Amino acid sequence: MSSIRIARPRRFLLASAALTSLVTIDMPAALAQQLREPLPAVEVSAPQSRKQVKQAGRDAASARRAAARRAVVAPAASKPVVPNAAAPTPLNTNAVAESASRLGLTVRQTPATVEVISAETIREQGYRTVSDVAQGSVGVIAGDNPSEPSAFSMRGFTNSQINTLYNGIKIGPQNMTSRIMDTANLEAVEILKGPASLISGEGAAGGAINLVTKQPHTGPIRNEADFSWDSLNSFRTYYGSGGSTNVQGLDYRFDVSRSSLNGFADDTNTKTLDVSGQLNYRISDSLKVWGAIEYREDRSKAYWGAPLVPVAFSGSHATSGIVSGSYFNRTDLGAITIDDRTFSTNYNVLDNRNVAQEVWLRGGFELKLAPDLTLKSQAYAYGAERSWFNNEIEAFDSANNQVYRERFYVAHSQRLVGNITDLVWDANIAGFDNRMVTTLSSSYLDFVRPGAANFPNDLVSLVDPVRGFYGDLATRQQTARIDNEALSFEDRLKLTRTFSLIGGLRVEHIGLDRNSTDVNGLVNAGFPFTKDGAPVTGRIGYTWEAAPGLTFFSQYATGADVSANNIFLLSPTQPLDLTTARTYETGVKHVLWDNRAEWSFSAYDILRKNVYAAAGGQTLNIAGRQESKGLELAGSIRPIEPLKLWGNIAYVDARYADYDFAGGSFSGNTPPNVPRVVANAGASWRFFTPWPVEVGITGRHVGDRHNTDANTVTMNAYTVGDVYAFVDIPRMVFDTVDQARLTFRVRNFTDKRYAIWGDPFYPDQILLGAPRTYEISVAFKW
Incomplete structure (x- = not known):
């Protein structure tokens, strides 16, 4: 593997910071004259239905303990300049997804499967956390294992094989840096399926999930507030405000949310706080500068799951339909079950804690250099404890x-600084419209990881255990310094009004400096050491609008990730193998019936080679290949004004191949937490009474899954459903409030007991899904 260095990051970051300061503070007079010219509009050519779609004004504005939390960084993505977006459609394919392309394309114009879940959908469906959002998406499941919360599985890939981005920026592998996150401050959640390293960098073999915070808009100030409470005595509060200030060209956004979500297990709770704000200042028609700050905090008393127990021991307390199969790790359990006496048992120590504090600083500018040339730059800093x-x-x-x-x-002490700069060029090549984006990005990560050097243990009874306390703690320390630079190109060439070629290439350098000490502070053998990797990834595809609103697409794409589980934990003897996954995908996206109906279909084939995987315990094995083939279908329709129907289904056949090791083989087995079938459906009816009332029901089916590569334990398929009703209270009741909504919701209304997630590194226990809960909420907008 060759090593490619684009620039030493600290020099690049200093240069980019100087550029940002020069543009925003000391603009030359000649350039100021040029700034009076307007920015060129970004073309978003939404398909036309029989009636022209109206353009709605967009608001302008031991092995595994270690593997629980680990880090690698990719650069940020700049937010595209899209002055106007097309009117909403049932599947939201008129939205622009920055995690899918830097070209400012809508979902329907992108040659890939992309979902954009808007804040309105999040509110209507009652999604409280990012994991809830993922659960309602096509073919995605999620688990909140405390060691790696907000873990996702889609298209046969899980955890760190799926990049989690924050406003387009990657802070590290999901299974090390992700936290439980409330949705209140989010504008949207974007889900890009399949290898996606072109946009989000190393780690995106299975795709990327981008969390987008609420943005300022130009216009009158709008405020909103929410409050909710549920039968577990959980509560959430939120306030947000945004709009134009009295200063010409200055828009703002401010959001604050607080939640305390109690778990169904004894003495479990997650508290979150999120405060975010952003200012956009349009100095002229050609220059906009902006700055954003965000503080997030979460504190948990954690539930780590219910232990697998022999059926023979549980007797009449054995359950069926949650797990099945047999298990051997510490001892041979034979046929296993979940004992019904452990449904709400918390085996964690009394002084347990999971705590994270995160701070974001982001800022940048968008500058028109010429009528067809735009420069965008973003600098960012992130810190986490x-x-x-x-x-x-x-x-x-x-x-x-x-x-x-x-x-x-x-523990983690993480510091990350970076910059991403885009040059957008709109041109006409031999009579064909063309847009190219050249992106140069760089980041520098400093990561300190104090960890346990001893692991106190004990034995407790299965029922009513004496929880006790943590006990003595001895620590040792690991550090990592990671340089990351990338140069990428993305292009869209319109060969005809309806047919476009879209492609891109990314060359990335990752430089790792690692050190590790023992409990006495002495450097371990083989440390410190330095390693480099240089993955080259890309995408080529097309979109063809065969008829108004009917778009066919295909793509070939690649993604790179670390084969040895985590770049931060590489040992001196392990190669830095940045393997490449590839996908072939084809599909169709169709909006029809004057935007009252929409459906999409995709078929894909993904191959990833030289895979390291958990072997059903605290070890890693080399699984030669991971193959994933599947189909996804989604649709939504409003046949008459009061009625909305929607649904999606995904089928995946994911298997290991050439997965042989001393003592056996897992070839042909399915990776953990990968169901063959995932399906969602929902319906709602609105009564247009003086106080409009809407009632709805949603259902979700998840097929059988396994908790380890050995596939000896099955987490059985389950089907759950929610019901809800809300009433929109007219303005005459609250004279100063434009909109008020009162909602009542029942989650898991059948009180189904089921296994939601299994951690292959903690194979002795299974996370259970929440039982039936009742929730009431009220929301205001003014």
């Missing part, structure tokens, strides 16, 4: 019929 102090293992020991527990501690 995280810690885990828990009993993380709870394994039933059949030798003495007790639960073996083991403690674990780890």
Whole structure:
């Protein structure tokens, strides 16, 4: 593997900061004259239905304990300049997804499968966390294992094989840096399926999920506030405000949310706080500068799952339909079950804690250099402090019929700075409209990871365990310094009014400097060391609008990620193998019936080689290949004004191949947390009474999954549903409020008991889904 260095990041960051300061503070007179010219509009050519779609004005504005939290960084994505977006459609394919392309394309113009879940959908469906949003998406499942919360699975890939982005910026692999996040401050969640390294960098073998915070708009100030409470005594509060100020050209956005979500297990709770704000200042028609700041905090008393227990031991307390199969790790459990006496049992120690504090600073500018040339630059800084102090293992020991527990501690101190600069060129090449974006990005990560050097353990009873305390703690330290530079090109060439070629190429350099010390502070053998990698990834595809509103697409795309599980934990003897996944995908997107109906279909084939995977315990094996083939279908329709119907279904056949190791083979087995079938459906009816009332129901089916590569334990398929009703209260009741909505919701109304997630590195326990809960909420806009 060759090593490509584009620029040393600190020099690049200093240069980019100087550029930003020069443009925003000391504009030359000659350039100021040029700034009076307007910015060129970004073409968003939404398909035309039989009636021309109206353009709505967009608001302008031991092995695994270690593997629980680990880090690698990719650069940020600049937000595209899109002055106007087309009118909403049932599947929201007129939205622009910055995580899918830098070209400012709508979902329907992008040769890939992309979902954009808007804030309105999030509110209507009652999605409280990012994991809830993912659960309602096509073919995506999620789990909030405390070691790696907001974990996702889609198209046969899980955890760090899916990039999680924050406003287009990657801070590290999902299974190390993601946290439980409330949705209140989000404008949208974007989900890009399949290898996606062109936009989001290393780690996106399975796709990317981008969390977009609410943005300022130009116009009258609008305010909103929400409050909710549920039968577990959880509550959420939120306030947001945005609009134009008295200063010409200055728009703002401010949001603050607070939540306290109680778990169904004893003494479990997650508290979150999110404060975010942004200012946009249009100095002239050709120059806009902006700045944003965000503070996030979460504190949890964690639930780590219910232990697998022998059917023979549980007797009449054995359950069916949650898990099945047999299990051997510490001891041979034989046929296993979840004991109904453990549904709400918390085996964590009394002094447990999961805590994270995060701060974001972002700022940049958009500048027109010429009528067809635009420069955009964004600088960012991110800091995080995280810690885990828990009993993380709870394994039933059949030798003495007790639960073996083991403690674990780890902390992160993370600092990240970076810059991403785009040059957007609109041109006409031989009579064909063409847009090219050249992107240069760089980041520098400093990561300090104090961790446990000893792991206190004990045995407790299965029922009513004495929880006790953590005990003595000895620590050791690991560090990582990661340089990341990337140069990428993306282009869209319109060969005809309806047919476009879209492609791109990304050359990325990753430089790793690592050190590790023992409990006495002495450097371990082989440390410190330095390694480099240089993945080259890209995409080529087309879109063809065969008829108004009917778009066919195909693509070939590649993505790179670290084969040895995590770049931060590479040992001196491991190669820095940045393997490449590839996908072939084809599909169709269709909006019809004057925007009252929409459907999409895609078929894909993904191959990833040289895979390291968890072998059903605290070890890693080399799985030669991971193959994934599948189909996805989604649709939504409003046949008459009061009625809305929607649904989606995904089928995936994901398997390992050439996965052989001493003592056996997992070839042909399915990766953990990958169901063959995931389906969602919903319906609602609106009564147009003086106080309009809407009632709705949603359902979700998730097929069988396994918790390890061994595939000996099955988390059984489940189907759950929610029901809700809301009433829109007219303005005459609250004279100063434009909109008020009162909502009542029942989650999991059948009170289904089911397994929602299994961690392959903690295979002795299974996370259970929440039982039936009742929720009431009220929302205001004025």
